[in-house]
Each structure stands twice: as C-alpha cells, then as structure tokens.
Amino acid sequence: MANPAGFTFRNDGRWIGGGRRVQKDLVLIVAGPTASGKSQLAMDLASRLSGVVINADSMQMYKDTPILSAMPSNEDMETVPHKLFGVLSSSKRGSVAGWLDLAVREIKKTWKDGKLPIVAGGTGMYIDALINGVSPIPEVEAKIGEKFEHDGLREFDIESYKKLKPGDTTRIRRAYEVFAATGIAISEWHKKPLVKKLPEAEFLAVKILPLKKDLEEKISKRLDMMLEQGALTEVLRLMEKDLASDLPAMKALGVPEFSAYLRDEVSREKALELAKVHTNQYAKRQITWFKHKLKADVILQKCYSRAEESVLKKIIDVAQKGVKL
C-alpha cells in the first residue's frame, strides 16, 4: 500500500522526490511518558520530514494551562506546525471521541498538504483509539453529577457487574450512561468490532520507555521550572473562572496541588512535593500502558533530548523500511 519509490534522503535529512513528499497513508506516532522528551522528538522529526505535529495529550488540549501541561513553546509552534494544542476551553469536557474526530481531520488535512502527520502525546487511550479504533457506541449524555451504585448494574448488565470493581466509579457511571441512552448494555457494545476512523492509514509508532528513575529528576526540575515560569499565576486564573472541580482541566497535574497552596491550605513546599509525586505516579501509569498496550516499531529506552542525530536517523530509517510494504 505504501510507495517508497521517489523517496530518499538528502544530506540534511529532508524527504524529497516524488510528486508528493510523503505517501498518503503514513502516520507517525510518538508516544511516551511525561517529560520523556517526546514533544522535542516529534518536533525534530517534523522538521526533518516536513511533518506536522498533532497533539495526542488530553491535557494539552486545554488552553488555560500551557505551562503546567508542558505545552510546546510559542517559538516551537512557530518553527514547526503544531495542531490541537490549547483548542479546548477548560470549562469543556474532552473525550476520546472528541479528540479522535479532531485528530482525524488534522491528519487528513496534513496528508492533503503533502506533509507527514506526527501524532505525539502521552494519552495512551487516545493513541490506541486512533490506531485500533473505537467501539461503535453512539454519543451518550454524560451524567456527571449523579452517583451510581455498582450493585445496580446487576439489573441490566451482569457482565459489567462482574467485571467492574465496586470502587471503579468512572466505568460504572459509563455503564449506566450507555445503557440509559441506548438500551443496550455496554458489555454488549464491547463485543462489537472496533471501528477504525482512519482505516487507510498505516501507523508507524515510536515509543519512549525510559526507566521511571530516569524520569524523576527531569520531572522534579521541570516542575521547579514551571513555577518560575508562572505556573501559579496560571492556576490562579483558572481558579478565578470558578469551574467545577470535577472538570478534567481542573484535575490536571499540579492544578489541585497548587490551588490548595493558593487557598492557603498547604505550604508551597508541600504543594510542590505533592505535584512531583503525583507526576511521577502518572509517568509510571503511562509507562505501564505503553509497555503493554502499544506496539511500536521503534523503542527508545531513554529520554530524548534534542537533535539526537542517531535517534532521528534510526527512526527515519525504519520509517523508510516500514513504508515499503
């Protein structure tokens, strides 16, 4: 399906040749835990491969926390095209499907422009949905405020009742929502084949899987830096919006911790420490996800810094091979 003919590299590593510079169906995925350098890698690849970076990070979708969510700098965004960063208001509730629609649109547009879509981010579920598809469940009304009992599942969805742990409030809620809206149990829906939104695409995935230990120092320093860059002001402005605390944007790492400090409930040191701990825990969850659930063509075992030629070359090589199926 892919056509490598006409593709070659110049000394400077750019794709050249062919009427189109990249064949139509290739999507490059760059996945990795927070602070692993994936944004930098995506950007470096984009600048060599005439690519467009498309965000696959749930929190970088929101516009009010560019610092805390470690969004690429304005300078970076000017150097290389970046899409889907800061496109959602914090008062909105993002979702896999919402992201997927936007991402698919951006990918198609990128192809049309003859460029290479580079989907980069740390939200495993988003990337998984893009590559493997989503369940064909129609959009259902979110019943966020309500409380749902695990026991009640028995009455309409025995399978979910057995599968879901009583404490798993998020999934229990979804089971209720789906049944209420469709009359069909979510466990039944899940038996239907996944629907790929981009069946014509060929995905080439790069995953960064550093040791958690190697991430700790980077995470710590990055959080220190975020404070210097004005993370507290960012949080303060968010607080002024007086949004519901269960909104995704309000749960972004650092937001609950620093709001507690700004409300004078904990010391600044304590808030910082907690933010670091929680970020490390998050990184671990991401590593677990990517390690087990994302099949990758290239695996980097340590963090990426910037302009690491050997790494870039390796990925570009694999990309070239990967394309000539």
Next chain:
RNA sequence: GGAGGGGUGGCAGAGUGGUCAAAUGCAACGGACUGUAAAUCCGUCGACGUUAGUCUACGAAGGUUCAAAUCCUUCCCCCUCCA
C-alpha cells in the same frame, strides 16, 4: 526546677496483656484500562520459604507473666504547660 503528654513498620497514625508481623491513610513496587484517561481501579508491601513455617521487630536495658507493643523499674530522647 515543677506538672503533664509522648516515643510503633519509609512517613503519618491506631492498638494498650493472648485472636498483633501490628488497623487505617500516604509513599513505594507491580498491574489493569474500549467515549472524564494528567481520569478511574486492582494487587503486593519486615526478612527467608512455593506452602506449612522460621526468624527479627513497637526508643534502650532489665523485670513480672504460661504469654508483653501493651504491666513494672531504670535510662535516653521529644513535646506542652507552669516556674
């Protein structure tokens, strides 16, 4: 100097003669994950052993007792109040 309170597993903090290797929370470690996913949840968590079990543990040292983290004595340290 006087009066009181306290020292428990990496931390916080229950326990106050046996059912205690010691509740619970946090951290740590591992895992899951199909429309909130930076979410949500699950497992492990003194050491050795697959299990039975063995050993070392509740500030230190002695003692009482069949049996002590729990009672007694002395010592060390911490906190509060009064001087």
